[in-house]
Amino acid sequence: MKRTAFIIGLGLIGGSIALAIRKEHDVHIIGFDIHSDQLKMAHSLRVIDESVSSIKEGVARADLIIFATPVSRTTELLKDLVDYDIKPGAIITDVGSTKRKIYQQAECLIEKGITFIGGHPMAGSHKSGVEAARAHLFENAYYILTPSEDADARAIIQLQNWLKGTKATFIEMTADQHDHLAGAISHFPHIVAASLVHQVANLEEKDPLVSRLAAGGFRDITRIASASPVMWRDILLQNKDSLLRLLESWMHEMKNVKTLIEEENETDIYTYFEEAKAFRDGLPVKKKGAIPSFYDLYVDVPDHPGVISDVTSILAQHKISITNIRILETREDIMGVLRLSFRSEEDLDQAKIQLQHHMYETYRL
Numbered sequence: 001m002k003r004t005a006f007i008i009g010l011g012l013i014g015g016s017i018a019l020a021i022r023k024e025h026d027v028h029i030i031g032f033d034i035h036s037d038q039l040k041m042a043h044s045l046r047v048i049d050e051s052v053s054s055i056k057e058g059v060a061r062a063d064l065i066i067f068a069t070p071v072s073r074t075t076e077l078l079k080d081l082v083d084y085d086i087k088p089g090a091i092i093t094d095v096g097s098t099k100r101k102i103y104q105q106a107e108c109l110i111e112k113g114i115t116f117i118g119g120h121p122m123a124g125s126h127k128s129g130v131e132a133a134r135a136h137l138f139e140n141a142y143y144i145l146t147p148s149e150d151a152d153a154r155a156i157i158q159l160q161n162w163l164k165g166t167k168a169t170f171i172e173m174t175a176d177q178h179d180h181l182a183g184a185i186s187h188f189p190h191i192v193a194a195s196l197v198h199q200v201a202n203l204e205e206k207d208p209l210v211s212r213l214a215a216g217g218f219r220d221i222t223r224i225a226s227a228s229p230v231m232w233r234d235i236l237l238q239n240k241d242s243l244l245r246l247l248e249s250w251m252h253e254m255k256n257v258k259t260l261i262e263e264e265n266e267t268d269i270y271t272y273f274e275e276a277k278a279f280r281d282g283l284p285v286k287k288k289g290a291i292p293s294f295y296d297l298y299v300d301v302p303d304h305p306g307v308i309s310d311v312t313s314i315l316a317q318h319k320i321s322i323t324n325i326r327i328l329e330t331r332e333d334i335m336g337v338l339r340l341s342f343r344s345e346e347d348l349d350q351a352k353i354q355l356q357h358h359m360y361e362t363y364r365l
């Protein structure tokens, strides 16, 4: 008989996990979402096989239960689980971006002998909803698991086996360590991105030209500010302590930068950027972690008509698909830059070879 997976919250991540599970397992997937349109959409996209009208009903039938709701909802929903019938041997997990509060809430399940292993696939998008779900979303990403100290090693392996279709790399840590690290590389950058957008929005009231000028760099650094406000409100509230500490140290750092500019300290300003560049350039590019989110290749292109169709036709001739294309800069008589995004490392490598063969200068950041 087919095993059953139950996904609660059929948005971007719940949908992507369901698709990844289906890729590797002959499984019956049931789903629940408070928004009936998401549930219907998940059904018609074949993300789930069946919907249920309550969490209690799905939980009673499932071998694997995955909470893919915003983190504050997950904490609340876990509370109710203590009173529900759960199949012996069933594994419960979540995909939330914070881990400590969820783990604390799950402790009452763990004490009852129920297997709960917190999880966080470290990849995503600023898009929401099941329509944006993709089976390959987590390919090459880290998938953090936060099992309790005395968790059964076999259950951890079983969970990894359920999730092997994600093609992610599993890594274990405590919930506290997770929140500390995710605070620095994911949650805090989100606050910075939103604050930059606010700064420009405030300026726009005085000079509407500013948003028309907001191009490459501003758009790159603020992409994530387009993500779900519900999801990010919850993350900030659940990782309050780490974020307050990070804000303090950021403000201290900004004060130092302010002094460097006030003093026109050429040497130290240079060193500030040089050290940041060295660290950023040294980050692993092949791993999908916080950086980069996509397989991006940059191509220098002269600013003349037909160049974009030349690049795309070279790729088409070699059957290399691009998932996105963007012109980052074109000014008269100046080289422009094309940013091409690919689905996989292999596509990117092939594109690089073919474009270089046609004398295009390519590079990765």
Ligand SMILES: NC(=O)c1ccc[n+]([C@@H]2O[C@H](COP(=O)([O-])OP(=O)(O)OC[C@H]3O[C@@H](n4cnc5c(N)ncnc54)[C@H](O)[C@@H]3O)[C@@H](O)[C@H]2O)c1
Pocket: 008, 009, 010, 011, 012, 013, 014, 032, 033, 034, 035, 038, 068, 069, 070, 071, 073, 077, 095, 096, 097, 098, 120, 121, 122, 123, 124, 125, 126, 127, 128, 129, 130, 228, 231, 235
């Ligand atoms: N978006 C990302 O980049 C990303 C990456 C990794 C992890 N996460 C985490 O994944 C979880 C889901 O995020 P998402 O991006 O898929 O959001 P989403 O908005 O696309 O999906 C969330 C879904 O949960 C449903 N939902 C909300 N409250 C519910 C409830 N009480 N019961 C049942 N369903 C409910 C919503 O209707 C929605 O369909 C969050 O905990 C988030 O922190 C997000």
Ligand SMILES: O=C(O)C(=O)C[C@]1(C(=O)O)C=C[C@@H](O)C=C1
Pocket: 096, 097, 121, 122, 123, 124, 125, 126, 127, 185, 186, 187, 224, 227, 289, 290, 291, 293
């Ligand atoms: O790529 C993006 O849009 C993301 O913001 C993804 C991102 C991240 O910060 O890296 C966002 C939150 C998740 O918990 C995990 C991944």
